[in-house]
Amino acid sequence: MHASNSFTEIFLKHMLLGLQNGVASKNMSFLQRKRAIKLTADVAMAFAKDGAKWSHALIMNLSKKTENRTLLRSILGREYERLTKPCLSWKMPRAKKILQRSFKMHSRIKKGARQLRGVNAASVRAGAAVTRTKVLKRLVPGGEHLDDSSLLEETLDYVISLRAQVDLMHLLVKALDVPNPNLCNKGESGEFLF
Amino acid sequence: MEMNANDKFGMEKRSGVHLNHHISGVSADCQFGTPSMGAVPANPAIAMSQGVSMISSSSPSVPGVDFFGPGLWSHPANPQNLGFSNAQTNTGASSSIPIGKPVAVSSRGMFLQAIPGVLPPNLSHFPADSAFIERAARFSCFNGGNFSGMMNPFGPSESLTPHPTASRGVTGTQGHKSELNMTEVPRDITVPIDHGSSSGSPLKNQRDKGSYLVGGLSNVSREANFTEVDQEKSTELANAAGNSSSSDLGSKKRKRSNQDMELDQVQRGTQLSMENTKDNAETEQNLEQNSSRPNGKQAKDSTEGSKEDYIHVRARRGQATNSHSLAERVRREKISERMKYLQDLVPGCSKVTGKAVMLDEIINYVQSLQRQVEFLSMKLATVNPRVDCNIEGLLSKDLFQFRGGSSSMIGFSPNMIHPQLHPSQQGLVQPGISGMGSPSDAVRRAMNAQLTVMSGFKEPTPQIPNVWDDELHNVMQLSYSTNPPLNTKELNGKPRDGFPI
Numbered sequence: 001m002h003a004s005n006s007f008t009e010i011f012l013k014h015m016l017l018g019l020q021n022g023v024a025s026k027n028m029s030f031l032q033r034k035r036a037i038k039l040t041a042d043v044a045m046a047f048a049k050d051g052a053k054w055s056h057a058l059i060m061n062l063s064k065k066t067e068n069r070t071l072l073r074s075i076l077g078r079e080y081e082r083l084t085k086p087c088l089s090w091k092m093p094r095a096k097k098i099l100q101r102s103f104k105m106h107s108r109i110k111k112g113a114r115q116l117r118g119v120n121a122a123s124v125r126a127g128a129a130v131t132r133t134k135v136l137k138r139l140v141p142g143g144e145h146l147d148d149s150s151l152l153e154e155t156l157d158y159v160i161s162l163r164a165q166v167d168l169m170h171l172l173v174k175a176l177d178v179p180n181p182n183l184c185n186k187g188e189s190g191e192f193l194f
Numbered sequence: 195m196e197m198n199a200n201d202k203f204g205m206e207k208r209s210g211v212h213l214n215h216h217i218s219g220v221s222a223d224c225q226f227g228t229p230s231m232g233a234v235p236a237n238p239a240i241a242m243s244q245g246v247s248m249i250s251s252s253s254p255s256v257p258g259v260d261f262f263g264p265g266l267w268s269h270p271a272n273p274q275n276l277g278f279s280n281a282q283t284n285t286g287a288s289s290s291i292p293i294g295k296p297v298a299v300s301s302r303g304m305f306l307q308a309i310p311g312v313l314p315p316n317l318s319h320f321p322a323d324s325a326f327i328e329r330a331a332r333f334s335c336f337n338g339g340n341f342s343g344m345m346n347p348f349g350p351s352e353s354l355t356p357h358p359t360a361s362r363g364v365t366g367t368q369g370h371k372s373e374l375n376m377t378e379v380p381r382d383i384t385v386p387i388d389h390g391s392s393s394g395s396p397l398k399n400q401r402d403k404g405s406y407l408v409g410g411l412s413n414v415s416r417e418a419n420f421t422e423v424d425q426e427k428s429t430e431l432a433n434a435a436g437n438s439s440s441s442d443l444g445s446k447k448r449k450r451s452n453q454d455m456e457l458d459q460v461q462r463g464t465q466l467s468m469e470n471t472k473d474n475a476e477t478e479q480n481l482e483q484n485s486s487r488p489n490g491k492q493a494k495d496s497t498e499g500s501k502e503d504y505i506h507v508r509a510r511r512g513q514a515t516n517s518h519s520l521a522e523r524v525r526r527e528k529i530s531e532r533m534k535y536l537q538d539l540v541p542g543c544s545k546v547t548g549k550a551v552m553l554d555e556i557i558n559y560v561q562s563l564q565r566q567v568e569f570l571s572m573k574l575a576t577v578n579p580r581v582d583c584n585i586e587g588l589l590s591k592d593l594f595q596f597r598g599g600s601s602s603m604i605g606f607s608p609n610m611i612h613p614q615l616h617p618s619q620q621g622l623v624q625p626g627i628s629g630m631g632s633p634s635d636a637v638r639r640a641m642n643a644q645l646t647v648m649s650g651f652k653e654p655t656p657q658i659p660n661v662w663d664d665e666l667h668n669v670m671q672l673s674y675s676t677n678p679p680l681n682t683k684e685l686n687g688k689p690r691d692g693f694p695i
Contacts, residue, residue: 038571132553152532162563169570176577
């Protein structure tokens with residue numbers, strides 16, 4: 001699966017926009033620059049994919065830090081307010097979570113009654129899956145409040161977008177990283193690039 | 195074996211009694227290959243005597259199915275059925291066809307009467323659809339000749355479906371009956387066959403015990419309600435049954451049964467509608483999602499739900515028919531479907547099976563992608579950020595120049611914030627960027643134009659284009675290789691312009 005063309009276009013456009021505003025012609029330390037670039041890339045990616053939960057969550061997470069806000073604002077423009085507003089619909093998952101928890105307890109009790117816990121292969125397997133699901137929830141932005149199936153869906157979406165992001169950044173690097181030796185022959189490569 | 199009293203289904207009992215005479219002798223013989231059938235044989239068989247006799251006569255060569263003979267017949271009672279279903283589910287019998295099995299057992303064309311709901315736990319080895327269909331076919335043929343008289347009594351029993359306690363047993367019996375009646379009785383006989391086999395689909399409906407039996411038939415006709423798999427199975431079964439029966443018994447009965455099935459479906463539909471309102475919604479979803487699910491999986495899924503719910507949720511035998519298990523099954527199916535997608539996405543995960551390992555791979559992949567992003571952003575940071583300013587200029591310029599044909603790019607270019615048409619900086623760089631779908635020569639032209647504008651850089655001009663050309667080609671190749679699908683839009687009929695972005 002690959003990201004759609006429109007996704008990539010919007011992504012690139014906003015990334016360049018962000019780079020231009022946030023990074024270009026600014027005196028920043030290396031780390032700052034790197035962080036800004038990463039932020040730009042993430043925001044652009046999240047913005048390009050506006051239909052997914054993770055994108056919203058990502059933007060919200062990023063906007064929590066005040067230093068990112070200006071950059072975010074510049075990139076998102078009008079959408080900034082809309083996207084940084086906490087999504088009220090996320091209150092629903094809480095009820096779902098309670099239900100899930102109660103159901104899990106229920107099923108756990110049932111399983112426990114039937115077989116010894118702990119040493120059972122099935123329970124070990126189930127436990128492994130549960131811990132990994134928790135890890136995945138931490139990885140995917142906004143995944144904490146999701147149940148398993150939607151978590152997997154979001155992961156799917158997120159992986160596609162991440163792949164597109166990596167490819168795009170690769171391209172950028174390749175594009176911007178003109179081989180110095182070739183240009184250095186003239187002795188002005190540095191000037192060209194910088 | 196007058197143990198028919200145990201039968202909750204009055205009709206079945208009667209028929210059972212009728213059969214018992216035949217079965218009693220057979221029961222002992224019929225128990226081959228069914229270790230779990232121990233409990234079953236004890237019960238009087240409701241099934242048609244002929245079936246029993248067939249079973250007994252049929253060689254015990256058929257593994258696993260043999261048990262159907264005596265055990266199935268004698269055991270319409272719920273507890274037994276439950277026991278079986280439980281055993282069945284516990285053993286994880288993949289085959290979810292409670293009814294069809296016996297039919298297919300006799301290779302001689304003997305039709306075991308699928309004892310509804312009394313599938314021995316070792317059904318797992320039963321083949322999936324094809325065998326089931328075969329069995330169903332055989333069964334129907336068998337039924338046509340033998341059970342005409344007995345069919346009727348079973349009819350009313352079907353109406354007993356809403357019997358909560360007898361639900362399990364009913365399902366079994368009904369399925370049984372249905373198989374028998376496939377050709378003859380205008381009930382939902384065929385359905386049970388389907389029910390047994392098609393259990394795979396997530397049948398949610400089964401919260402309520404009612405409507406199970408009918409479900410069998412309804413399944414056949416109510417394709418819309420079942421997941422695709424079920425539908426396939428039901429249709430296959432119906433077809434198989436129809437074909438076989440017609441050849442053997444004549445099409446009349448079959449048609450009758452089909453008609454009856456539809457009637458029953460309607461009845462059942464009303465019964466189930468209340469129960470399955472919620473399930474239906476999910477079922478529909480599952481229909482879409484689970485179309486490709488393997489049969490084994492379906493069988494497994496169906497065991498979770500009630501045995502009797504053949505209409506919507508392929509509840510399996512031995513599973514609690516409460517909403518939780520049904521919902522859980524649906525949820526599990528959804529999750530497995532999504533895992534399949536992820537499997538395609540994450541490289542190198544085609545062989546991996548199991549949720550935990552798969553999750554591990556996914557986590558690793560996501561982490562590696564995130565690390566890659568970090569690394570690339572670091573790399574980009576090392577590149578002079580000022581180059582970015584030229585990117586837009588170049589892009590917009592290129593876009594204006596070359597993207598005339600491509601609507602997407604045209605849409606893109608006007609949006610560029612800074613249409614820097616003047617090479618304020620050394621926009622030498624972005625052959626890749628400017629190469630966004632633009633021909634290399636055009637990019638070069640843009641670059642050159644920018645270069646020429648820049649003062650004092652005449653020297654490198656002649657050489658730089660070469661460099662950029664190479665760079666451009668590299669980038670294009672890179673982008674092309676990385677995102678071939680993205681090139682489609684950008685391609686202006688030039689294969690070289692496969693810029694992914």
